[in-house]
Amino acid sequence: MRKISTVKELTEIKQAFTDKRQNSQNIRVIVGMGTCGISAGATPVWETIRDAAEKAGMDNVSVLPAGCIGMCTYEPIVEVKEPGKQTVTYIHVDAKKAAEIFEKHIKGGNPIPEYTIGGSMSGLEDIDFYKKQKRVALRNCGVVNPEDITEYIYKDGYFGLAKVLLEMTPAEVIDLVKASGLRGRGGAGFSTGMKWSFAAPNQADQKYIICNADEGDPGAFMDRAVLEGDPHAVLEAMAIGGYAIGATKGFIYVRAEYPVAVQRLNIAIAQAKELGLLGEKLLGTDFNFDIEIRLGAGAFVCGEETALIASIEGYRGMSRNKPPFPANKGLWGKPTCINNVETLANVAQIILNGAEWFKGFGTEKSPGTKVFALGGKINNTGLVEVPMGTTLREVIYDIGGGCPGGKKFKAVQTGGPSGGCITTENLDTPIDFDNLVAIGSMMGSGGMIVMDEDNCMIDIARFFLDFTVDESCGKCTPCREGTKRMHEILDRITSGEGSEEDLTTLKDLAENIKSTSLCGLGQTAPNPVLSTMNHFEDEYIAHVKDKKCPAGVCKSLINYEISMKCRGCTLCSRSCPAQAISGKVKEQHTIDQSTCLKCGICMNVCKFDAIIKK
Amino acid sequence: MSNQCNCGGIIKENDPRFAELKGFIDSLVGTKGKTMPVLQEAQKIFGFLPIEVQKFIANELEIPLSEVYGVSTFYSQFNLEPKGIHKISVCLGTACYVKGSQAVLDKLADELEVEVGETTADGVFTLEATRCLGCCGLAPVMMIDDEVYGKLEDISVIPEIIEKYYNQRLPK
Ligand SMILES: Cc1cc2nc3c(=O)[nH]c(=O)nc-3n(C[C@H](O)[C@H](O)[C@H](O)COP(=O)(O)O)c2cc1C
Numbered sequence A: 001m002r003k004i005s006t007v008k009e010l011t012e013i014k015q016a017f018t019d020k021r022q023n024s025q026n027i028r029v030i031v032g033m034g035t036c037g038i039s040a041g042a043t044p045v046w047e048t049i050r051d052a053a054e055k056a057g058m059d060n061v062s063v064l065p066a067g068c069i070g071m072c073t074y075e076p077i078v079e080v081k082e083p084g085k086q087t088v089t090y091i092h093v094d095a096k097k098a099a100e101i102f103e104k105h106i107k108g109g110n111p112i113p114e115y116t117i118g119g120s121m122s123g124l125e126d127i128d129f130y131k132k133q134k135r136v137a138l139r140n141c142g143v144v145n146p147e148d149i150t151e152y153i154y155k156d157g158y159f160g161l162a163k164v165l166l167e168m169t170p171a172e173v174i175d176l177v178k179a180s181g182l183r184g185r186g187g188a189g190f191s192t193g194m195k196w197s198f199a200a201p202n203q204a205d206q207k208y209i210i211c212n213a214d215e216g217d218p219g220a221f222m223d224r225a226v227l228e229g230d231p232h233a234v235l236e237a238m239a240i241g242g243y244a245i246g247a248t249k250g251f252i253y254v255r256a257e258y259p260v261a262v263q264r265l266n267i268a269i270a271q272a273k274e275l276g277l278l279g280e281k282l283l284g285t286d287f288n289f290d291i292e293i294r295l296g297a298g299a300f301v302c303g304e305e306t307a308l309i310a311s312i313e314g315y316r317g318m319s320r321n322k323p324p325f326p327a328n329k330g331l332w333g334k335p336t337c338i339n340n341v342e343t344l345a346n347v348a349q350i351i352l353n354g355a356e357w358f359k360g361f362g363t364e365k366s367p368g369t370k371v372f373a374l375g376g377k378i379n380n381t382g383l384v385e386v387p388m389g390t391t392l393r394e395v396i397y398d399i400g401g402g403c404p405g406g407k408k409f410k411a412v413q414t415g416g417p418s419g420g421c422i423t424t425e426n427l428d429t430p431i432d433f434d435n436l437v438a439i440g441s442m443m444g445s446g447g448m449i450v451m452d453e454d455n456c457m458i459d460i461a462r463f464f465l466d467f468t469v470d471e472s473c474g475k476c477t478p479c480r481e482g483t484k485r486m487h488e489i490l491d492r493i494t495s496g497e498g499s500e501e502d503l504t505t506l507k508d509l510a511e512n513i514k515s516t517s518l519c520g521l522g523q524t525a526p527n528p529v530l531s532t533m534n535h536f537e538d539e540y541i542a543h544v545k546d547k548k549c550p551a552g553v554c555k556s557l558i559n560y561e562i563s564m565k566c567r568g569c570t571l572c573s574r575s576c577p578a579q580a581i582s583g584k585v586k587e588q589h590t591i592d593q594s595t596c597l598k599c600g601i602c603m604n605v606c607k608f609d610a611i612i613k614k
Numbered sequence B: 001m002s003n004q005c006n007c008g009g010i011i012k013e014n015d016p017r018f019a020e021l022k023g024f025i026d027s028l029v030g031t032k033g034k035t036m037p038v039l040q041e042a043q044k045i046f047g048f049l050p051i052e053v054q055k056f057i058a059n060e061l062e063i064p065l066s067e068v069y070g071v072s073t074f075y076s077q078f079n080l081e082p083k084g085i086h087k088i089s090v091c092l093g094t095a096c097y098v099k100g101s102q103a104v105l106d107k108l109a110d111e112l113e114v115e116v117g118e119t120t121a122d123g124v125f126t127l128e129a130t131r132c133l134g135c136c137g138l139a140p141v142m143m144i145d146d147e148v149y150g151k152l153e154d155i156s157v158i159p160e161i162i163e164k165y166y167n168q169r170l171p172k
C-alpha cells in the first residue's frame, strides 16, 4: 500500500471503506474473539461458520473477529449483520449452535430468537448492562476488526494524529490535553498533560514514551480489552504523545500473559508502518516515530514505572528512588513519559473533539469516563465504561445486576491489592479519583471485585497480602519483611490461633510499612488489611476471640455437623474421603470432628440439606 | 566446561539449539536491553533455562552470569527446572479467588500429590498458580496447556479432566 502523506489521502481511505460498507450486500458475521471469547470457545464457532460459508459457496458472507465487547457472561457472542436489517446478537454460542445459525439464519434468512439475549432478539445496546455506559476508551472494542487498519481509519482513526502533525505545535497539543483534565488511568490519577509538559522541555538526544500495558491487578482486564480490541488507538496516541514531548521512540511493555494482545499489536504496528503512520516521516512530515514491544515475565512490581524501566533495560524489575523522575531521567537515563493503555485510548478522541467535549462527561476534578473490570460475586461479569461520577450502586446493581443466587452484597474491592473495600453505606458515592480515596479505597486501574456474604474479609485481606509478599521486589525492608510478618499474622488469625494483641501489631505494622516503603507497592500493600479492619472489625474479633469465621470460610474455624434432617441415606458417609462419618442406615449420622477434613463434600452431596456448617 | 550437568535435563555443548539461540541474539544487533528478550526466546527454544543456557547467554551478551541469573530468578515466568508434559495453571486472580479457586488448586494438589509449583514424579503434570488469565467471566478458571476450563465451582469434575490428559500424556 502507498504511504499516506495528506489528510486527503486518509479521508479517501475512509470514504472508500464507507462506500464499500454501504453498498455491500455482504452479510457480516462478527465473532467476539478477545481472550475471554476464545476461552469460552469462540474459535470453533468462528471456524464452523467460516467453513460452512465456504462449503455453501456463499462468498458474500464475511466472518470477522472482533475484540471483547465487555459482556463476558454471554461469551461466545456472535453478531449477524445483514444489509438493511436489524443486527441479531447470539449469545452462549457453541459449534453446534453456530452450525444451526448458519443454516437457518445466514443461509435461510430466519433468525433464531431462542439463542438471543433472553430469547427476545434484543441487541446488546438494548440491555441494562449497556444503557448506563458511555464508551470512549472502549468505543471500538468489539466493534471494529482489530486486525484491519482501514476499519480503524473508518472510525476516524489516525485523524487525530494527522491534525496534530499538520496543524498543531507540540505545545498546543500539551495545552489541549492539559485543558481536557485527563488524568492517568493507571492508578495514580496524575494529569496527563502535566506529565507531558514535564518531559517536553528536557533537552536530550533521545526521549522515550512508554505505554504501560503490564496490567498487574489480578482480576482486571481493561487494558487487555483495549489492546486486543482497538490496538491502533494506543499506537496513534503514542505517536501523538511522542510528537508532544519530542520522543521518536516508543515502547509498549505488555505482560507476558497477554499473547493475543501482543499478536494484535504486532499486526497493527506492521499495518501502520506500511501506510506511513508509524516509522519515518509520518504523514509526510519530518516527524519520525517507531514503536517496539517488550514483554514482561510475570512480575507485578514491573507495573510501577521505575521498575518497568529497569525491566526494559534488562535488569531485575526493582523500583528506583524518585527523584529523579522519569520525565527527567528515565529509560537509559533519558527523559521518558509513561502512560497507561486506557489513558492513551482517550487521547485521540480528545484531540479530535476538544477539551470541552471530554469535560462534558464525568466530574469536575475527574473528567471523562473510567473502565472497570467487574468481577467476583456479580451477575454480569464484564467490562463497563461509565462516566466518572456514576455511583457504585449504579455500577453494581443497575449494570452488574447484583449478587447471584440472591446472596447479600457484602463489599466491593477497588484498586486491587493496593486498594480497599467499600461497604453498603458508601455505595452511593459518585466514583471519581478523590471520592474513592475519601472513603478509604482508591480508583486503582479499574478492578472492581464484588464480594457477598459467603466471603470472609480476613481471608480476602490475607489473599491480597499473599499477593504482595509474592510480588515484593525485595529492595526495601519494610515491604520485603513487613508484608511477610503481616501475612504470618493473618495466617494465624485465619487458622484460629490469633490473639487480640495480633490485631494491634497488625495495625502498627501496616502504618509503618505505608509510611516507609520505597515505592507504591509497599506504600499501598497494607491498604486491604487496614480497610477490612476498619469496616469489619467484628469479623476480626470473631476470629481471634470467639474462634469463629462468620462467613464459614476459614477451615480451622468451622465444623460440619449433621442435623435432625438426616434420613440416614448413607450417601455422605460413602462420599467422605476421610471416613469421618458414621451411622446406621435410616438413622441420623454423625461426623467425627477429629478426623473430619472440612472438605465440604458431605454438604455438597446431601440431598436433604441435613449438613450444617457452624 | 563439562558437558554434564545435574539439572535434570542434560544439554550438551554441541546441542543444535544453541545455534538457533545465537541466530536470535545476532538478529538483535542495535537493540538495547536484550537480556529479557533473549531469555524469553531461550525458554521458548529449550523449554526452560538450565545453567548452561544462561552461561551461553552471558557469554554472548558479554555480561556477567550473575546478572543473567539475577534476571532469570526474578521473574516468575522463567523456569530454571524442566516442566512436565502438561502444565496446569490455576488462576488465583481476585475474581477467581473470590469464587473459590483455592479449592480447585487444593483439589489438584491432592489428586496429583504435588505441591504448587512442582512437577509430578512421572513428569506428566506441573501444577502452577497464576494471576488472572484474563477470563474472569468464567471464574473460577484453570488452564491445562492452552485449554481453558471455566466455572469450576464443582471441583468433583477435576479428576475426570486430569484423567483425560494423563491418557494422552503427550502434548497436543
Ligand atoms: C506496584 C504498582 C503497580 C502498578 N501497576 C500498574 C499497571 O499494571 N499498569 C499501569 O498502567 N500502571 C501501573 N502502576 C502505575 C504506574 O507506576 C504509573 O503511575 C502509570 O503507568 C502512569 O500512567 P498514567 O499516568 O497514564 O496512569 C503501578 C504502580 C505501582 C506502584
Ligand code: FES
Binding pocket: A218, A219, A220, B091, B092, B093, B094, B095, B096, B097, B131, B132, B133, B134, B135, B136, B137, B139, B141
Ligand atoms: S481472576 Fe481468574 S481469570 Fe481473571
